[in-house]
Amino acid sequence: MKSNKIVIKNGNIIDPSSGINEVGDVVIENSYIIDVLPLSNETYSSDYKIINAKSMLVTPGFIDLHTHLRDPGQEWKETINTGSRSAAKGGFTTITSMPNTIPVLDNVNIVSDLIDRSKSEGIVRILPIGSITVGQKGKNISPMNELAEVGVIGFSDDGNPVSDPNIMKQALMYSKDLSLPIINHAEDKNIVGKGLMNEGVVSNRLGLFGADPSGETIMIARDLILAERAGAKLHIPHISLSASLILLEIYKNMDVNVTAEVTPHHLTLNENWVYGKKGEVPDYIDEDSYDTNAKVNPPLRTLDDAKDMVDGLAEGLIDIIATDHAPHSELEKKCSFAEAAHGINVLETAFSSVFDLFLNKSISINRIIESLTSKPAEIFNLHKIGKLQKGYFADVVIIDPKAKWKVKEDQFVSKSSNTPLLDLDMNGKIICTISEGKIIYKDNKFYV
């Protein structure tokens, strides 16, 4: 068989984990990287496919530790195939399958089937996350050993946080020897009640039931206390409040094994987006208000919270960016705000959203790339991905930092397009995505 050889030439290579931020080449053979930054006068034999990356950024393929693929069970929203294409278009070469599928990923059969179908139907690497409890019902712990053996990389009950502190403690202790994280959606359902959006002035004004932000901090505090007691690994998903960061900092300083992720929307949007004017506060409420595409859980918080999320990510208190990609069909959003499903479609807009934080000088490009690549690999013990190093999988993204594009409903390759960013201008565009040495997406076209 003819071997697959690619050189990505003259790109601005950014791989913070290897300390690289300079112009040069990345050399790929078959599924692996065989050289990075070879001598500048290197010539390549004619069997190399050359990709000219002049004035482009070249980074490791992005890793998303929080993806809802909806498959099996809700294939009208997304499938393994459409979700992985959406990922490739957004520069992600590794995504996860959150376990709130129907049926839930709580046993070996269903997880094995998902792994098999991920290989045949997906176009990027898809890593499954198992449920913490059987059926995500919060009662009995899932067979974590068996699930780990077939390849889950962590455990989560998604939007049904484990409410019983004893079950949570048992889950943390039981998972400890597997060294796999427990990912508990931080929300105390009792205090959040019927809450539809962040409780505050905007919920007052729109007459929407407010979700008390204490719901998040109460649960994070409890989980940190239990993780400390169990000595286990806790990963806090989609952290969204300034007060949560204070708790996180205290426990990180105590050397508790805790990590946290933040979504692009909690970094860049705020509760004013529910007004439907792209973050502006309108003079009066009109038909654009009650933007159901801005309905998400945890809800969009205040402007101050969002600023603190950016600072928290910049200084490394928040470890990584994860998308919480949550596709929903048009009808699940085209209804009253109370009826609408929670969630935002993120994979295709994620990079451009956070790239703006670099352009407005809130955060370094190194930190952004690291939190999308080597850091998620490191905290979830994922091997041979997330870095541009010899011997690593050739998962590479080429980005045009100068390109501008508009978020258009009909341009999504995801099955859904539920995002409050519709019709917004974005900066920075994914030009090419290479997964295990294969060009899967380039110049708006798919090659698989």
Added chain:
Amino acid sequence: MKSLLNKSLLDIDQLNPNDIKNIIDEATSLSEKRNPMTKKYLGGKSVLTLFFENSTRTRTSFELAAKKLGSDVINFSLESSSVKKGESLLNTIKTLEAMKFDLLIVRHADSGAPYFISKNINIPVINAGDGLHAHPTQTLLDIYTIQKKLGTLKNKKISIIGDVLHSRVARSNILGFAKLGATVYINSPRTLSLWKNKLFESNNSKVIFVDNIYNALDDADVIMPLRIQLERQKQGNIPSLREYSKYWGINSQKLKIAKKDVLIMHPGPVNEGIEITTELVNSDKSLINEQVKNGLYIRMAIIKSILSEICK
């Protein structure tokens, strides 16, 4: 009267003081006619009252208003609809749009639902109450009622007492009264107030939340107790109706510190003996029946201004 033609009335915040004046002038003019030119204005127009939440009083008021203007009225309520069969709101309204109604009058338990409906169909909508959010026709009839008695709202002290958190009337009235220059005082048990006692991010000095009910009642021109829902006790918002009534119920003793000729209003229906005593409901200070009467003319004026091309 300048027409709001083809435009929905969703909340009081979309109207400027001049729009409000025009509606009230029209209501006044309609109320002065012995038989307000029945059938002449809106002959052949069809109006649908679309109530996803129970209400007899408001629906009846709208129905009568539309009929007095000569339009055909059809009533559609949750009980008789396919909503319970799982049909989506979007489907329901698209079906109704195909029937070419000229005007929808919508009440819905979800805040914002009338905005959603108005956005998705090409028929004007009057919001007859959405969730906790807005009840603009109630506000217009309250403004009309106060103006008839006091001439103006400007610099009047209007105090709203009770469950502001769950009240669409309170939200619309705060916006409307403040817009016309009144100073609005609000007092509630903290558990039934707005988060941080704020309706706006900016400091709106005309809207004042006070911790003590007597600061609200003191020297008030108008006092409006809100209906307390029985389930608030179950939800843990108040210890008991008895305690609520004792500390927030309006009685003649509490009224002593208000203006001597203070006016009492209530959006109805009243829990007599709980948020207000029966004695006060029936006293000459009470405008409660006046509100209902004025509501008819206000709703006629609004329907006419949306549908009629006749300019005065």
